[in-house]
Amino acid sequence: MRVASPWPPARSLRPSSAVRLLSSTTASYNNFYRNRQLERYAARETRRLSLRQLVFFGRSMNEERLIKSANYVRTELPVRIAHRIRDLQALPYVVVTQPDVAKVYELYWTAFEKRGFVKSLYLIRRYPQINTTSDNEKFCNFLGSLLSEHSGVIPALSLGLSLSSPHLPPDQLDSFMRRMLVTRISRRVLVDHHVALSRAVAKHGAVDSHQRIGIIYPNLDVKACIMQSVKHLKARPLAPLDITGIDSGDIPWPDVVIDGHVDTTFAYIKEHFDYMVFELLKNSMRFTRMFASRHRPNEPLPPIRATIVAGPDDIHLRISDNGGGITTPKVSSPEDLYSFSHVRNRSRLEGERLGALRDVSSSGRGMTATFAEQLADITPAGVSKPDKIGRIGLGLPMSNIYATYFGGSLDLMSLDGWGTDVYLRLPKLGTNLEGIDI
Amino acid sequence: MLRRSALPPRTWLPRGLSRCRPLHSPPPDRTSPEVISLLDTYSRLPPRPVPLSTLLSFGSPLSPESLLDSASYVLHELPRRLVHRVHSFDSLPYIVGTNPFIARTRQQYRSSFIALASQSSVDTLEDNWAFSQKLEELVKIHANDIPAMAKGFLESTRYMAPADISKFLDAAIQSRIAIRLIAEQHISLSRALRDPSSVSHNIGVVNPNCSPAEVIRMCASFVGELCEATLGSRPELIVEGVKDATFPYVSVHLEYILTEIFKNAFRATVEHHRAQKSTGPLPPITITISPSPCFLSLRVRDEGGGVPRNNMERIFSYAFTTAGRSAKGDSNDDDGGPYAAQHIGGSAALGTGLDSMESGDGGLFGEITGKALQTGLGTIAGLGYGLPLARRYASYFGGSLELVSLYGHGADVFIKLRSLDRGADVEI
Numbered sequence: 016m017r018v019a020s021p022w023p024p025a026r027s028l029r030p031s032s033a034v035r036l037l038s039s040t041t042a043s044y045n046n047f048y049r050n051r052q053l054e055r056y057a058a059r060e061t062r063r064l065s066l067r068q069l070v071f072f073g074r075s076m077n078e079e080r081l082i083k084s085a086n087y088v089r090t091e092l093p094v095r096i097a098h099r100i101r102d103l104q105a106l107p108y109v110v111v112t113q114p115d116v117a118k119v120y121e122l123y124w125t126a127f128e129k130r131g132f133v134k135s136l137y138l139i140r141r142y143p144q145i146n147t148t149s150d151n152e153k154f155c156n157f158l159g160s161l162l163s164e165h166s167g168v169i170p171a172l173s174l175g176l177s178l179s180s181p182h183l184p185p186d187q188l189d190s191f192m193r194r195m196l197v198t199r200i201s202r203r204v205l206v207d208h209h210v211a212l213s214r215a216v217a218k219h220g221a222v223d224s225h226q227r228i229g230i231i232y233p234n235l236d237v238k239a240c241i242m243q244s245v246k247h248l249k250a251r252p253l254a255p256l257d258i259t260g261i262d263s264g265d266i267p268w269p270d271v272v273i274d275g276h277v278d279t280t281f282a283y284i285k286e287h288f289d290y291m292v293f294e295l296l297k298n299s300m301r302f303t304r305m306f307a308s309r310h311r312p313n314e315p316l317p318p319i320r321a322t323i324v325a326g327p328d329d330i331h332l333r334i335s336d337n338g339g340g341i342t343t344p345k346v347s348s349p350e351d352l353y354s355f356s357h358v359r360n361r362s363r364l365e366g367e368r369l370g371a372l373r374d375v376s377s378s379g380r381g382m383t384a385t386f387a388e389q390l391a392d393i394t395p396a397g398v399s400k401p402d403k404i405g406r407i408g409l410g411l412p413m414s415n416i417y418a419t420y421f422g423g424s425l426d427l428m429s430l431d432g433w434g435t436d437v438y439l440r441l442p443k444l445g446t447n448l449e450g451i452d453i
Numbered sequence: 454m455l456r457r458s459a460l461p462p463r464t465w466l467p468r469g470l471s472r473c474r475p476l477h478s479p480p481p482d483r484t485s486p487e488v489i490s491l492l493d494t495y496s497r498l499p500p501r502p503v504p505l506s507t508l509l510s511f512g513s514p515l516s517p518e519s520l521l522d523s524a525s526y527v528l529h530e531l532p533r534r535l536v537h538r539v540h541s542f543d544s545l546p547y548i549v550g551t552n553p554f555i556a557r558t559r560q561q562y563r564s565s566f567i568a569l570a571s572q573s574s575v576d577t578l579e580d581n582w583a584f585s586q587k588l589e590e591l592v593k594i595h596a597n598d599i600p601a602m603a604k605g606f607l608e609s610t611r612y613m614a615p616a617d618i619s620k621f622l623d624a625a626i627q628s629r630i631a632i633r634l635i636a637e638q639h640i641s642l643s644r645a646l647r648d649p650s651s652v653s654h655n656i657g658v659v660n661p662n663c664s665p666a667e668v669i670r671m672c673a674s675f676v677g678e679l680c681e682a683t684l685g686s687r688p689e690l691i692v693e694g695v696k697d698a699t700f701p702y703v704s705v706h707l708e709y710i711l712t713e714i715f716k717n718a719f720r721a722t723v724e725h726h727r728a729q730k731s732t733g734p735l736p737p738i739t740i741t742i743s744p745s746p747c748f749l750s751l752r753v754r755d756e757g758g759g760v761p762r763n764n765m766e767r768i769f770s771y772a773f774t775t776a777g778r779s780a781k782g783d784s785n786d787d788d789g790g791p792y793a794a795q796h797i798g799g800s801a802a803l804g805t806g807l808d809s810m811e812s813g814d815g816g817l818f819g820e821i822t823g824k825a826l827q828t829g830l831g832t833i834a835g836l837g838y839g840l841p842l843a844r845r846y847a848s849y850f851g852g853s854l855e856l857v858s859l860y861g862h863g864a865d866v867f868i869k870l871r872s873l874d875r876g877a878d879v880e881i
Contacts, residue, residue, distance in 0.1 A: 275862055324759075324862040331859045340745070428857060428867055430752050433694055433743035436865060438857055 056097035069208060073228035076212050078148055085145040085154050088209050093140045095202055100124060109182050115175030119168055155210045162206060169382045170407055174372035176355055177363040185356035192355045196416045234280045237323050238273055244293040245271045248300055251393050266304045275322040281330045282444040287417045289386035294410040295334050295437050302338025332439040340429040349427035353415045371407045384413045491570045495536040506876030512642050512657040517578055520646050524575035524584055527639045534632050535566035548612050554605030558598055565591050585643035588636050603838050622771050626845050631881045634658055659873050663702040665742050666692060672708060676715040688722045688735040694742035700749040701873045706846045713839035714753050714866050721757025749870050756863035769841050850879045
């Protein structure tokens with residue numbers, strides 16, 4: 016007796032683009048039964064390294080240790096990626112069939128199943144053991160392509176989840192996005208750290224632990240970092256229209272006055288710190304100009320004040336501007352700016368925001384959320400399109416994730432009608448390495 | 454705006470009570486059946502919030518008729534709120550209720566309730582003037598409720614869980630603010646009608662043109678003197694922002710909030726500077742005034758060293774204070790230290806009779822700090838009620854108060870107050 020197939024023929028379904036997308040891959044409905052391979056990886060626990068181990072390991076680096084490190088990265092990455100795919104699989108059906116989320120899922124999934132356009136991810140599963148220094152060199156190059164191929168993930172996911180926002184409670188949406196972004200940072204830290212250590216050993220034979228250990232700078236000069244970002248920000252031409260189409264005219268870039276414990280240095284990952292400082296100062300500068308242009312065009316431009324405080328366990332950076340504050344009818348509390356849910360932050364579903372996300376995710380470049388990228392965007396070539404990351408609204412959420420990554424915090428206080436105070440608190444990595452896992 | 458005809462008729466009184474009781478006879482004995490009956494009757498009336506706009510409507514415009522309506526309104530609203538205060542005291546653990554400060558406060562609420570509940574109707578302006586003076590008396594009697602309760606609870610920490618104390622105090626303070634508003638509004642209107650020339654800038658509790666800069670100046674001057682007298686020096690206060698901003702608000706509330714915040718900021722600045730053994734001048738305190746469409750925001754920024762992270766939650770709980778205690782903050786001897794003793798000894802012991810009430814502006818400001826100045830003793834550091842109280846007042850009409858600390862440097866306090874345009878849509 017012929018049993019009716021449990022699956023309706025594709026033809027009889029409403030031809031939504033999502034279904035078209037999924038059925039374009041080989042026998043997508045059979046993916047259910049092909050999950051085994053993935054599950055084998057996902058069943059393994061991730062072996063997280065503590066930051067202490069990362070630093071310690073880095074200090075006493077030699078060739079033998081480097082190879083150990085390489086193989087650790089090699090075996091660890093596929094497991095972590097498998098976990099992410101499982102996370103996606105657990106989202107509501109209606110969310111993952113949304114075209115942009117489906118695209119991201121596809122990105123991760125085909126990598127496990129077959130060679131797709133994301134070769135590296137597929138290859139990481141099958142990468143051979145690394146035994147020599149030259150093996151490691153090749154491996155480092157390979158790692159470079161791995162992360163860049165995934166640069167489309169953040170904007171696509173952000174777009175897809177924003178569009179799915181009606182189907183997900185805000186808490187669930189935000190915690191999912193957070194997990195994806197945090198784990199992405201972890202993978203990046205692992206990879207970048209290993210590559211940096213490899214380069215140091217290749218160049219000097221050892222690691223100079225005073226200046227930097229891999230990606231960790233033991234004596235990062237806070238004031239110098241701020242000044243570096245200010246320099247780049249102020250070098251931007253004034254001419255282009257603001258992302259919201261507002262022309263702040265001749266108002267110059269505001270000065271940044273640094274006070275407090277100005278000689279503070281601390282141990283941190285420079286990339287992360289630079290990203291946050293740049294992003295926060297960029298916002299302050301933009302709002303200061305806009306506010307002055309609208310309300311006080313003929314008065315001297317008030318400076319932005321950056322106060323550095325070295326506490327016993329933390330470093331604080333307070334950035335105070337005279338930019339009018341951030342509470343608007345769309346956003347009732349500053350923390351909502353970190354949310355990806357339209358329930359908390361209505362701008363997530365605004366046409367302009369969605370359009371910008373679409374542009375970024377479909378262009379080849381994607382988004383890596385790194386300082387290097389921020390700088391690239393403001394070079395003459397990048398400046399032809401105004402403030403890309405600002406348009407997609409991911410700068411603040413990413414800064415928040417970087418800030419909280421090692422147990423710090425990012426708080427925004429708005430003095431409506433006057434300005435905003437941003438409080439960045441970062442733990443001194445030198446003193447508190449316990450309990451922080453990568 | 455509540456139509457006057459919708460108010461209960463002026464002759465309404467709870468059943469079972471003679472309308473002809475002369476106004477000045479002594480209140481009935483507290484165990485008398487009449488009192489029990491009064492308590493019972495009013496207890497059955499549920500507490501309910503009333504729109505601020507109703508309260509304000511009696512003064513715009515002010516007339517003999519509106520004033521008598523106001524009196525009727527007060528007689529309608531206050532007894533039921535007072536009886537609930539009495540009940541909350543009655544519900545405290547017995548041992549706490551026997552603490553002299555708690556007992557005295559409870560007794561005062563009971564007496565006030567009886568005085569108002571047994572008040573006959575107010576039918577003429579003479580009646581009202583007497584009534585209004587009676588209200589003023591009651592307000593004075595209750596002037597030191599909060600310090601008294603603070604002292605009482607400090608002494609009772611071993612008998613009551615902090616959460617329960619907080620719950621009691623939150624309700625007590627919230628209710629007290631409402632009772633004061635209702636009473637003061639009527640007092641203010643009565644004076645204004647009797648002697649229009651005495652009216653300074655506004656009729657009633659809400660000042661339509663409250664100037665933050667003005668209030669800041671006043672509070673800073675007072676706290677500065679206190680600071681200098683107690684600690685030997687005082688930091689400068691810099692005012693920035695929109696200095697000529699004004700907004701409709703209950704001025705005394707703003708005074709109270711700023712006084713407490715300034716006390717913290719001034720004291721912290723001087724002590725931190727000393728602890729650092731710094732040689733330069735005291736770092737200034739900066740306050741920024743920022744009006745926005747429905748609110749008026751203030752930011753007070755100091756370099757007083759800030760608050761350590763593990764204290765952050767506790768600073769807004771009642772009776773957390775670093776005054777006069779060891780660094781470890783042990784609470785075995787709950788006398789609150791020398792500062793607390795001075796304060797309570799100064800004001801509670803001296804009782805009532807505050808001259809500052811006459812000016813009409815003294816209000817809370819006068820009562821909390823007036824006595825302290827008079828006795829020459831400072832209370833720059835207090836019972837630890839300053840921050841939670843300031844927050845209660847700030848959030849009373851839908852505003853907020855938040856503190857952000859940069860430990861090792863200083864703290865920022867953000868105060869956001871609702872503009873009370875024609876009462877806005879707030880309820881009390």
